[in-house]
Amino acid sequence: MRYMPHTEQQRQEMLQKVGVSSVDDLFVDIPESARVQGLLDLPNHMTEMEVDARMSAFGRKNLSPQNAPMFLGGGAYRHHVPTVVDHLIQRSEFLTAYTPYQPEISQGTLQALFEFQTQVAMITGMDVANASMYDGATACAEAVLMACRATRRKKAILSGNLHPHYREVTETTVQFTEFSAESLEPALDNVENLAGKIDKDIACVVVQNPDFFGRLQDLSDLADACHEAGALLVVVVTEAVSLGAVKSPGAMGADIVVGEGQSIGVPLSFGGPYVGLFATKQKYVRQMPGRLCGETVDQEGKRGFVLTLSTREQHIRREKATSNICTNAGLCSLAFSIHMSLLGEVGFTKLARINHGNAVAAAEKLDAIDGVDLLNDSFFNEFTLRLPMNAEEVVSKLAQKNILAGVPVARLMPGEGYDNLLLVAVTETVSDSDVEELCAGLKEVLNAE
Numbered sequence: 317m318r319y320m321p322h323t324e325q326q327r328q329e330m331l332q333k334v335g336v337s338s339v340d341d342l343f344v345d346i347p348e349s350a351r352v353q354g355l356l357d358l359p360n361h362m363t364e365m366e367v368d369a370r371m372s373a374f375g376r377k378n379l380s381p382q383n384a385p386m387f388l389g390g391g392a393y394r395h396h397v398p399t400v401v402d403h404l405i406q407r408s409e410f411l412t413a414y415t416p417y418q419p420e421i422s423q424g425t426l427q428a429l430f431e432f433q434t435q436v437a438m439i440t441g442m443d444v445a446n447a448s449m450y451d452g453a454t455a456c457a458e459a460v461l462m463a464c465r466a467t468r469r470k471k472a473i474l475s476g477n478l479h480p481h482y483r484e485v486t487e488t489t490v491q492f493t494e495f496s497a498e499s500l501e502p503a504l505d506n507v508e509n510l511a512g513k514i515d516k517d518i519a520c521v522v523v524q525n526p527d528f529f530g531r532l533q534d535l536s537d538l539a540d541a542c543h544e545a546g547a548l549l550v551v552v553v554t555e556a557v558s559l560g561a562v563k564s565p566g567a568m569g570a571d572i573v574v575g576e577g578q579s580i581g582v583p584l585s586f587g588g589p590y591v592g593l594f595a596t597k598q599k600y601v602r603q604m605p606g607r608l609c610g611e612t613v614d615q616e617g618k619r620g621f622v623l624t625l626s627t628r629e630q631h632i633r634r635e636k637a638t639s640n641i642c643t644n645a646g647l648c649s650l651a652f653s654i655h656m657s658l659l660g661e662v663g664f665t666k667l668a669r670i671n672h673g674n675a676v677a678a679a680e681k682l683d684a685i686d687g688v689d690l691l692n693d694s695f696f697n698e699f700t701l702r703l704p705m706n707a708e709e710v711v712s713k714l715a716q717k718n719i720l721a722g723v724p725v726a727r728l729m730p731g732e733g734y735d736n737l738l739l740v741a742v743t744e745t746v747s748d749s750d751v752e753e754l755c756a757g758l759k760e761v762l763n764a765e
């Protein structure tokens with residue numbers, strides 16, 4: 317405790333005040349198996365030059381997506397981000413901007429967030445969007461809580477083909493509330509009787525499109541079934557670029573749309589930070605979590621921007637708050653908005669078409685390999701292959717050939733029947749030669765067995 321300025325007596329007084337006997341008692345919710353015992357196996361001290369050399373050596377052990385054909389997806393996708401995006405978000409007025417509590421000195425930040433909200437509402441087909449969430453998974457969890465509040469019901473149905481991380485975050489979030497979430501089993505054949513699960517106690521149905529296996533579906537009938545029973549339809553989108561080509565969730569009848577905006581303007585960055593999207597119908601706006609920027613006029617009638625529907629309860633009376641997510645992924649949402657502005661409507665649609673076209677061409681070539689079967693009857697830019705051997709072994713062997721072949725389904729969805737399944741994502745960054753290299757490498761690995 318050498319870096320803590322408090323005396324032992326002061327620490328004991330603080331512990332007594334919160335009602336625990338030791339610092340360890342503050343961590344009783346963390347299982348023993350998840351706790352680190354003792355010190356990490358790290359050198360006690362090194363110079364800056366030595367640390368830099370050591371970390372660089374670690375980095376050289378990795379196979380960088382920049383230096384190899386890359387087909388990884390599963391909820392995070394590599395897209396080309398124009399250099400102007402990074403240049404603009406690093407301008408000091410954006411990079412150092414603090415949370416916009418005082419609108420009179422935060423007009424630039426507020427306008428950027430307002431434009432972001434407008435873009436998200438347009439591509440999702442919804443009436444209103446907030447100023448972003450932490451990521452897609454937390455947005456999904458917040459959507460379930462919002463649906464339960466709006467319907468005054470206490471149970472959500474989660475599609476089995478929802479991304480496992482989204483399902484787990486939602487289950488973790490609701491477990492200490494009065495609400496509950498029932499997760500269905502994954503359906504490789506894409507036949508889920510979600511409508512049959514809806515009754516008077518169900519607040520919402522959560523479904524992903526494209527789903528975890530990459531399949532597309534028309535959710536209009538499911539939306540009708542939800543509304544007939546008084547429930548809400550929550551649609552999750554993990555690949556935001558798909559909204560440039562696929563019928564929007566709002567047009568299919570969704571009540572809440574959540575998703576991950578990383579695909580637009582935000583690099584993979586080893587898993588974060590990302591930007592959660594959250595949009596809904598106008599009638600539910602007062603139940604929407606997070607922040608909302610609104611447009612107004614000042615005393616001189618000039619256009620201006622403010623935070624609106626952001627109650628003090630969100631910041632102080634936490635137990636009474638609509639949501640305890642009181643901030644937003646400001647810099648990532650700005651990157652999203654800049655990239656989207658550079659694309660424009662025509663460019664966004666064209667980018668989506670390129671992604672789909674590249675994926676179709678790759679899927680046809682891979683499906684033609686002996687022993688490889690394409691499971692999808694529809695997809696956007698990601699699809700599932702069934703291989704004649706363990707997918708993790710295939711991925712490992714292809715990585716030794718400097719090919720990042722995809723994500724083994726069993727890594728994210730452990731269970732019987734998934735060991736031979738491989739998720740393959742093909743974006744605009746994948747070239748014809750990348751696909752040829754994957755096909756050649758896959759043939760070589762399979763024929764060696």
